[in-house]
Amino acid sequence: MNKYYTITELTREFGVSTRTLRFYEDEGLIHPERRGRTRLFRPADRHLIKEILRGRRIGFTISEIREIIEVYKDPPGEMGQLQLLMQKVSVKRDDLRQKRRDIDETLAELDNVEEACLTRLAEIGVGT
């Protein structure tokens, strides 16, 4: 047992290229095992990839993602580092909340666009 995934299985599941996953490894985001030179991805890697892609979708940079991952791996033991981290968390939180507002506003605008479309369609529809 102890399931392994090949790289292409994961590229298919997540809709990314092999280059992308290798890139993430080069960048130190994931550390798949090896059998010879071939990468073997464990469920934990798969899960991590999922989180990386989520971070990517909301606009985190690779190094921001790496930073978060490393905090999970080993949270800083030193006082100053901890405080710095907490500041960053706070900034990120504000950033994400702003993004949420932006999204909500944009969703509302999309509703407007759609309504305008429907109106237009009705006009045209009647005319023909």
Added chain:
Amino acid sequence: MNKYYTITELTREFGVSTRTLRFYEDEGLIHPERRGRTRLFRPADRHLIKEILRGRRIGFTISEIREIIEVYKDPPGEMGQLQLLMQKVSVKRDDLRQKRRDIDETLAELDNVEEACLTRLAEIGVGT
């Protein structure tokens, strides 16, 4: 009356560079007036910039933003175009909803990180 803004006024207000605003003009997102060669921004331009930056924050590309702006300027009169547009709107909406979920999940994770930090701080605090 009829207020004008200079380019640096706006860069200061929005925290972007002059290069950015000129770039947006090159890309056809804004069309400030001119006195001689100097750009004069009207309130409408200012408002548009605000929307551009909002689009940017949630990860729209320049051409996506341009597309939205042009829809506002003149909504397509042709049936096929309208339907295409509505499809795009629908896709965008799904995309934004996904992003909102991503954000909520990440906010929850940030809470975890913060709690871990606080726990750590307490441990260290007690020890010293």
Added chain:
DNA sequence: ATTTACTTTTACGTGAAAGTCAATTTTAGC
């Protein structure tokens, strides 16, 4: 008149995040 503070255009540069291509292995299926 000169300084100071902006503003302009043109053009090349940059960093992030991959994409693409080529030239080898490696592995799996028979």
Added chain:
DNA sequence: GCTAAAATTGACTTTCACGTAAAAGTAAAT
């Protein structure tokens, strides 16, 4: 054991969204 499919590395290329530097024009204040 062979061959086709899959995986590897490495180098080069691309796209996006500006940054940066140079050279020059404008405008108001001193």
